[in-house]
Amino acid sequence: MSAVQTDLRRRRGGRDDLGVTISSHVVLGVWSIIVVLPLVWVFMSAFKSNREIISGSPLSLPSAWGIENFVAAWVDEKLGRALLNTTIVVLCALVLVMLLGAMCAYVLARFDFFGRRAIYYMMLAGLTFPVFLAIVPLFFVLQSIGVLNTLPGLIITYVAFALPFTVFFLFAFFQGLPGEISEAASIDGAGKWRTFFQVMLPMATSGMASVAIFNFLGLWNQYLLPVALNTKRDNWVLSQAVASFVSGAGYQSQYGLLFAGVVITIVPVLVAYIFFQRQLQGSVTQGTNK
């Protein structure tokens, strides 16, 4: 449909539209170069030796497509372990935060009860609270429940960290869904739980997908929280491991290793983004009414 529209516009509009089209394409082209070039640089450098990186052109092809850097990063620097940790932490946190966030947003958006607005505004306040202020209290809270430096501890911290945004976003989404559908479900005999899981939640898929992407990116790249709350070497997540390449390199910096580590970190994010992006297309509520 959008293709048809652009086509029509192109045919109808004269030079003005052509000007807009050209300039916007130029701007977008420049922008994509700015975004893509560093990625290419990182990718190329991951295959190069230290000397090649320092002396050669940044975008030149590596002399050999060896995977030594990747192997070294994966095995010697325990990046594999870190990737596993990150995957566990992020996936668990993501599932939990989506489930809890959706339930919380649904109740706040569709049920009327005392204190509803207060809870919503407290959630919003959580959005504005700087994470730096929370670090020290969080440290002691986790320590006193005995989950400091453990993956579960990090998971619940991530959930708490991502919940306000999730609720805020899904609240608006659930409010926009037609109320008659849940009424129809209740007349069809569905209880509150079934209405939520089988009727309302499937209708919110597109909203859930967008929030899931944001949360995934945010949590995958999270650095400050693990640095403060997850200091045990075996429990390190990717961001910590990669950072250690730089800080721990000391006199002899292993740039190739660093770049290989970065590639390993980025790839899952790209894959996740491409996968979720397909879910974003089109609204699911289409066809409900009239």
Place this chain on the structure above:
Amino acid sequence: MASVTFDHATRVYPGSETPAVDALNLEVADGEFLVLVGPSGCGKSTSLRMLAGLEDVNSGRILIGDRDVTDVQPKDRDIAMVFQNYALYPHMSVADNMGFALKIAGTPKAEIRQRVEEAAKILDLSQYLDRKPKALSGGQRQRVAMGRAIVRSPQVFLMDEPLSNLDAKLRVQTRTQIASLQRRLGVTTVYVTHDQTEALTMGDRIAVLKDGLLQQVGTPREMYDTPKNIFVAGFIGSPAMNLGQFKVADGKANLAETHIPLTREVLDSLTAEDNNEITLGFRPESLDTTTEGDVGAFPVTVDLVEELGSDAFVYGQLANKEAAQAITSGAGESQMIVRVDPRRPPLKGDTVWVKIREGEQHHFSPATGLRLPS
């Protein structure tokens, strides 16, 4: 199947002083098609939603059969509802939409499939069972919504303006389909509409509401022939009934040069509060064209002639400008509607003399608005 009883059912919305539905007493017999009709905001949808359990009942009771369902959850009432905008589940196929209630009830899969297919056959939806609602037209979606109700074979069907989103032609067609389907299935049905034509054509009985108060319940014929008060008189019938304020003197109803004789019974039932006035109602088809000088004849200036083929309606007003505003119809102030012979309609600007046919005038008390015996 079961009867439905509203027993002084009242609903007051939070934050509102006046009840949306005020002590509604209504009985719907087993298998009956009852239409709730009234202008917007009259409480008809609220009444239906109270019956569905979607709206709390503040006082009074609601019974389905002999069971008091006032505090029963919607899911336990054994009812099915068709919503104005259909409220289909967008992520489910047509078959899943229709079978959802059965699935929840734990009906075996084979039986669900069979019942869905039967309903689909009745509604001509067989070839669309695997489609999603968004791939259907408005009329098809409406039928899916009907199908969802039929499949369950509930005790009561509730329909909340199910035709208002269809175009005019499809609405008339679906109107007859729903009515005949209901007769065939014999399920007690409560149907809400603001369209009095729908009410007259579909219902076994009609209940007219206004401002949360029940005005009258009766068969379409009763509602049309003997409206209980001025509101029902003006609301039921299309084009609407003409209603005029007349002075009573010498046993006649007088307005300018118009003098309409009244019976003894009518005159006796007028009270002091009526202040020697009476409201006369006469339908467009109760007026005969006649000549000047006939007893009870009055002149009407023609503003507009609406020709419908089988009928022609004159929209005009009383020739005497000062008295004209005393007569109104549903179509507007100072207006009178007259049905005339479609073969020989008058021209715009003409003056026609008309006379109310014997015994076809309705008398109402101006003070109470109620119908007077005649």
